[in-house]
Amino acid sequence: MTEPHWLNADERRAWLALLSINTLLPAALDTQLQAAGKLSLFDYNVLAMLSEAEGRFLPMSELAARTSASLSRLSHVVTKLQRRGWVEREAHPGDARVTVAHLTEAGMDTIVSLAPGHVDAVRALMLDAMSDDDVADLARIGEKIVARLDDDHWILRER
Amino acid sequence: MTEPHWLNADERRAWLALLSINTLLPAALDTQLQAAGKLSLFDYNVLAMLSEAEGRFLPMSELAARTSASLSRLSHVVTKLQRRGWVEREAHPGDARVTVAHLTEAGMDTIVSLAPGHVDAVRALMLDAMSDDDVADLARIGEKIVARLDDDHWILRER
DNA sequence: CTATTTTAGTTGAAGCTTCAAGTAAAGATC
DNA sequence: GATCTTTACTTGAAGCTTCAACTAAAATAG
Known part of the structure; x- marks a missing residue:
């Protein structure tokens, strides 16, 4: 720390x-x-x-x-x-x-x-600025942040 | 395509x-x-x-x-x-x-x-939801998007 | 050097968002 | 089964943001 x-x-x-x-x-x-x-x-x-x-x-x-x-x-x-x-x-x-x-x-x-x-x-x-890997990374990281902000946010429901 | x-x-x-x-x-x-x-x-x-x-x-x-x-x-x-x-x-x-x-x-x-x-x-x-690698990835991808939105945005100046 | 264009900023009005307060129905408690 | 609490909204007012119009100074063009 x-x-x-x-x-x-x-x-x-x-x-x-x-x-x-x-x-x-x-x-x-x-x-x-x-x-x-x-x-x-x-x-x-x-x-x-x-x-x-x-x-x-x-x-x-x-x-x-x-x-x-x-x-x-x-x-x-x-x-x-x-x-x-x-x-x-x-x-x-x-x-x-x-x-x-x-x-x-x-x-x-x-x-x-x-x-x-x-x-x-x-x-x-935004999407055209990113590679396929970037898009996948952003999806993964973005969902982590969403989960932190609201742990049962609807976009997390389908997964 | x-x-x-x-x-x-x-x-x-x-x-x-x-x-x-x-x-x-x-x-x-x-x-x-x-x-x-x-x-x-x-x-x-x-x-x-x-x-x-x-x-x-x-x-x-x-x-x-x-x-x-x-x-x-x-x-x-x-x-x-x-x-x-x-x-x-x-x-x-x-x-x-x-x-x-x-x-x-x-x-x-x-x-x-x-x-x-x-x-x-x-x-x-947000930051506590992410690993160090996630933070680095988000910084990299985020700056790409910013560059696309405004190619001489000030946050891109120092790099 | 005069006229035009561009840059820098302000303003008031209209529209949008938040906030606090309120209504009414559903569910829980006793 | 009456009361209390929670859930699901709505509303009006206050504050914030955008938009269009405006002013004034600087830069550019002729």
């Missing part, structure tokens, strides 16, 4: 890189999505998670988990997406506390039309 | 992990800093970058670069930090367009008192 209170060279590099990616990557993806369809990366992700869910609906809590968002943030955003006709709120048959968010046809059309451009942007902005 | 328009398993894992880290890590660090000193991670970073600069001052543009922020965002935040007595704005002697942000003594005291807790949080939330 050396000093517990400061970062060594690699730790500092890793931390600063992550911090920078954290600011620049969402900003760049937001710009692309804003130009393509006047929505944010978070909006896109909400629609994407619903589109991949069975029946294209999810309880708000589950949708919040899959977008790593607070229920409050999600609630505001779903209200907005609802006004745009992309999502509807429905009651849950078995539990009256639960609100189910349901992707509409229009919402599905939107995400289908946006997905190719968005995926291209993700490739152009 | 296979399909350019979709992600394979590792790519998807890497992307989703990064997206989740991106939401959860700043939120957790914000919570810690909010509790310790009523400031955000971004506020902290502005103070930290100034504290590490020679003379503890930097032109707004340079400070914006080192915090990966827009000049507009930085301007608003510096105004806030100024009201709290942590930063001052000064004229640049050689170029009248430039505003120099200068860390005050009180600002320095603040960052000195907050740094240990913040570094502990960074360790607890």
Whole structure:
């Protein structure tokens, strides 16, 4: 054990890189999505998670988990997406506390039309910079960090 | 070349992990800093970058670069930090367009008192989840992504 | 040297996120 | 089976970020 209170060279590099990616990557993806369809990366992700869910609906809590968002943030955003006709709120048959968010046809059309451009942007902005091994390493390390931040995060469920 | 328009398993894992880290890590660090000193991670970073600069001052543009922020965002935040007595704005002697942000003594005291807790949080939330090799890999891969997002980003300058 | 363009920064408004408080149903406790 | 606690949300206000518009100085072009 050396000093517990400061970062060594690699730790500092890793931390600063992550911090920078954290600011620049969402900003760049937001710009692309804003130009393509006047929505944010978070909006896109909400629609994407619903589109991949069975029946294209999810309880708000589950949708919040899959977008790593607070229920409050999600609630505001779903209200907005609802006004745009992309999502509807429905009651849950078995539990009256639960609100189910349901992707509409229009919402599905939107995400289908946006997905190719968005995926291209993700490739152009990060994946194309990396070798196959890098991608595998990042997946492995990234999931370790996610596990540390939230030990039953949904992306860890399938493994 | 296979399909350019979709992600394979590792790519998807890497992307989703990064997206989740991106939401959860700043939120957790914000919570810690909010509790310790009523400031955000971004506020902290502005103070930290100034504290590490020679003379503890930097032109707004340079400070914006080192915090990966827009000049507009930085301007608003510096105004806030100024009201709290942590930063001052000064004229640049050689170029009248430039505003120099200068860390005050009180600002320095603040960052000195907050740094240990913040570094502990960074360790607890991400570094402790990783082996030394992981840290080195993340530093290497992270810098590749940063280079792709901004090929003359300041964190790449020293190398 | 005058006009144009670029650089550096600020500002106010609009939109987004967080925070605290509140509602209501479900589950647990006694 | 009444009370207490927890779960699942929603809401409004406050604060933060982005966006577009603006000012002013420096650099460039003609």
